[in-house]
Amino acid sequence: MGDWTAISGNLLYAAFFIYLIATFFFAGTIRDKKKGKSRVAGNIGITLAIIGFLTQIGYFITRWIASGHAPISNLFEYTTFFGMMLVFAFIVLYFIYRVDLLGLFALPIALLLIAFASMFPTEISPLVPSLQSHWLYIHVTTASLGQGILSVSFVAGLIFLISQVDQSKRSKHTVWLEFVIYVIAVTLAFIIVSSSFSAMNYEASFEAPIEGQQAEITYNMPAIVGPYQGELISEGSMSPFFQAPEWMRGEDAAKKFNTFLWALLGGIVLYWGTRLILRKRIAAAIQPLLNKKVNPELVDEVSYRAVAIGFPVFTLGALIFAMIWAQQAWDRFWGWDPKEVWALITFFFYAAYLHLRLSRGWQGMKSAWLAVGGFGIIMFNLIAVNLIISGLHSYA
Amino acid sequence: MKEITCECGHVNPEGTVLCEACGKPVEQNQHIDGNEDKKLLNMRYDGSARRSQTYNRTIVDKVWNFFSSVKVGVTLIFITVVASAIGTIFPQAVFIGGADPATHYKDQYGIAGQIYYQLGFHDLFSSWWYMLLIAMIGISIVIASIDRFFPLYKTLKRQKPKRHELFMKKQRVFGETKSDAIDYETFKTNLKKRRFKVYEQDGHLLAEKNRFARWGPYVNHIGLIIFLLGALLRFIPAFYVDEHVWVREGETTLIPGTEGEYYIKNEAFTLETYDKDDPEDAKFKEAIENQDGAIPKTFRTDAVIYERTNQGVAGADPELETIKEGSATLNNPLKFEDFALYQASYQLDEFSEMSFKIHDKDDEDTNYGEFTVDLTNPQSTYELDEGFRVEVVNYFPEYEMQDGQPASVSKYPKNPAFVFNLYPPGEETPETSFLGIGANIDAGENNQYKLGLTGFDTRDVTGLTVKKDHTLGIISLGGAIFMIGVIQGMYWNHRRIWLQPRSDGAWIAGHTNKNWYALRMEIEKSIEGTHIEAPQDQYEMKS
Structure with a gap:
């Protein structure tokens, strides 16, 4: 048992450093003077990102073996998994749109998440009775995947804002x-x-x-x-x-x-x-580095596409599967527990995003700010609701 | 109805912005979609005639227009979001453990809590105005969907490949090719390979795919409405029962909410905790040690469910027939007929029996007789073989001192205490004793005898939720339809490409409901080897 725990810990470290190195390669793509000319740095970057992701999958599996249950049952495990899903979502969107800059911003956010997770107790903990269900795996992984994809929307939105906000005043x-x-x-x-x-x-x-x-x-x-x-x-x-x-x-x-x-x-x-x-302002300092590489329309579309893909996944995982499980464990599918309410708020917020975009033509800057706001809500639900507002979900 | 006949011969309904057949802008209606002075046409609903944009005279029109507005819908959503967020600042009244909300919020959270309570946020999610918000969102969903779906459906059904020049030029993706070598056949083959349906009219082409994605929003809105209706049905008792029952180990009791039909016997309640010395749990050692209390592993009630066979016979003792034996744990409710019993709560070690003996006040080793009190059903007097008689003067199931007087805070024997009158053989004046766990207070200085606790039995109590819910099927159906609709609308894109032959070449235009970059990629691949030039995106993003 101890062996598996040690292996799992080492794999997580390894994944962390691989992501870090991949980030440097994505940073290197900025130096490619013309769009699409040299893809070497980007190709190495995405290859490393995939290797890092597979390594983290290794962490996940070995920890599962060590504990006997899927490692998504406390704040450390969940946040780590969320980081992994963010990387996965980034890889998917990278292969749809091939935007190197996405990696330069998505991977550091994932790194921050994983490092942040490690600040909480990392020991393997047992499952309390309410968590002993297959729905733990189904609900939590799907919800987290949804949040990961939605987070890529934030990453693209951030790139859009840093490159497009007028920094002259x-x-x-x-x-x-x-x-x-x-x-x-x-x-x-x-x-x-x-x-x-x-x-x-x-x-x-x-x-x-x-x-x-x-x-x-x-x-x-x-x-x-x-x-x-x-x-x-x-x-x-x-x-x-x-x-x-x-x-x-x-x-x-x-x-x-x-x-x-x-x-x-x-x-x-x-x-x-x-x-x-x-x-000067930090964003103003980064802006000139991005300007050559950023196609604002493309980045805007990536941000929107991430919401389009992530919204159904999030709804399925964080609301529908959650309701099915809650019905089984707590005899009601909905109980206005703070975590539930914040999942509903996230759902409403992105629903509003989609309506504003599809029906009122909110694109570009407005859309990017909404993506930032949505990520803020996701992080609030992850951190503040767990640590400050206690409820049924505060297992950590 | 003032119908509009287009120059192409198609007759359009009143309020049409772009001719359903050829797309020619109907001059007097361009303000409806804000197309005047714009380089591009607003293609959101293909310029179809929507009721909300056509009539605004009567009260009905005004109500209809209010609810069909996306602006109104999104505003309602944002109000709900803000209200819900405020609703999580302090715990809702259902989570404060039965305390009186009127004082709880003030005591716990000070002035902010007081304001929170007074504004009604402590019970936000069942307040009338929160319900009203949800209901208004529901109405908005219905009206907005009807307002748009039918016109859009008809327009897309009636569209013709041959488009008006203005329609082509004012598309976001548009390009002109000047060439006499355009290969229409290759273009058609390419499009078909990319799973487009290709329609032709006098040499004009329309390639279209995934029109069904346009219906996604309407499908998911239907799902939401079914979901909300299902939730509404819970207010009807025939659809929904939600009760709670406490059952002591060994006890058989009526299950509430079943109209006297079903009974339950609690065979045993089991609470298991993780044990760091158990080899199976050894991997959790660190976590168990870091936790203050024990970490629970299982809550389980083993129970027998009975059906009453002589129901309706007033006054008769129930005759019970076993219909199910099983257990309820968290995540695995015990189900029978329409009902499900959920392991919801428990009470460990409630006293069931207490045994006492009579001895000399100064010598505990003497014994003048023993008796046992059944705490759920204490007798008023106990006659002992040795001639002693004990009278129960007062029984406090959960004893507490209140204002210097003994009192009971509940009827459950969690901390039982007694006042006994002891009549020694042949005596008429009793000796009074007060007796509880760890509290043997002499009631009188002159007592010769004393009562001592010799033993007790405890048992666990299980708390079960009794549920019958016929709305679950409807709610699940709503959820499933919603998911189908969302996926249909989000994972597929409706794309159209028009090709119009010109005397000196051809015009190409494209439309999609979303993801324009991907549409341009698709067009670029479709025109390979056709001598058609790639169109431009005429949209300028306002950042």
């Missing part, structure tokens, strides 16, 4: 685009900060009242914000600058808030550091 578009980049920086900062402190084995313990009982809370990062009425009991740890407000109840609320603050601050450092070096 400050506008709503430039501000929001920088915000999107800042959010990506926050994710990166979260990964860097948590893995650094966990490598240092940092701990700071507090004693604080939880539901009327004194409880010990251990932070794995220096406390910027301490628990409400908490007292630092470990020696040599940094004392917090302020206390969490009273309404942040629950054992981990203040701890999560602290981690969030670290990520926000780290994001500011990363974002502004880069911006000061570049001396």
